[in-house]
């Protein structure tokens with residue numbers, strides 16, 4: 001749109017067009033999307049307000065009923081917003097939505113990648129066929145569609161030429177990569193190709209479903225020297241009966257086997273995860289099973305979410321919804337456990353030498369990540385211009401839970 005002469009201005013200013021990329025992951029996200037839509041029209045009552053994205057995709061009628069909205073577009077229509085604006089004749093409300101469930105091919109928006117500080121986040125697939133009972137994503141994003149190896153490699157080569165050293169491989173469910181192709185192509189095939197690209201020094205995997213980690217997968221993965229030894233395995237609950245109600249396809253025993261496989265393969269591996277507390281029907285006993293298993297697994301960091309209802313999902317209709325007070329208590333307990341784990345791990349890092357890719361500077365330090373995703377800070381008096389460079393650092397102290405080190409020249 002910028003190439004066609006559109007100018008991006010601050011959301012709070014008076015714009016001719018407002019594009020709201022809506023989220024629908026919980027009922028609260030829907031509410032926030034509606035609030036922002038209303039705010040946009042208040043900023044300029046004569047503007048065209050466009051709702052795109054996941055909420056628009058799953059709740060077209062609801063959005064059409066909002067008088068502040070002029071145009072409703074789905075996920076696939078995002079790439080043609082400028083064309084829809086040109087066609088728009090001021091009618092209330094003009095909707096264009098393809099049935100995303102029928103979408104068979106990966107839609108490349110031309111810029112599916114974004115640069116997060118120094119690393120490039122590469123989207124390799126869209127959609128999900130898993131239908132976890134709490135999740136609306138399969139309805140909003142449709143079935144699994146994968147980006148071709150050729151197209152992905154071409155883009156990463158271009159990024160490497162621009163100086164990008166680290167790529168993060170993401171999607172809605174990257175473990176499903178390739179299942180929509182006619183030929184047998186899997187995530188590991190793509191990773192092997194990325195590993196060959198000159199200039200790329202680190203390949204980081206986004207959130208992974210644990211079931212993809214098998215001995216065979218790891219046999220091939222360990223040959224790829226650029227793979228970061230950091231795995232974010234989405235666990236969601238560490239109690240089998242809760243996992244079953246969530247419609248997750250593994251047991252806690254399967255998960256622990258995966259953890260053992262990874263820890264036996266990579267000595268410096270860091271494991272992180274997502275956990276939902278207060279899922280419908282989660283009793284004290286179930287939570288305590290989860291807590292004890294999590295303590296045993298000892299993740300470096302856990303992202304803890306309080307279950308949030310989402311209309312249109314199975315979990316929303318389940319009996320025994322958990323009160324917000326109990327959810328908050330459980331969340332607090334798990335966050336405390338996560339902080340404790342991280343502190344313990346960090347204290348063992350003192351005196352160790354690590355490779356850090358420097359990403360951001362503030363007034364007195366430059367920060368970056370190790371390959372296994374620990375943040376390291378180096379005070380500025382020790383450095384010159386190390387942005388986007390990988391350097392060896394010795395960890396000398398811990399300051400407010402952050403590792404601080406000195407460059408080794």
Ligand code: SF4
Pocket residue numbers: 128129130131132135136137138172173
């Ligand atoms: S695997 Fe992830 S995206 Fe797919 S349904 Fe489950 S939670 Fe949603």
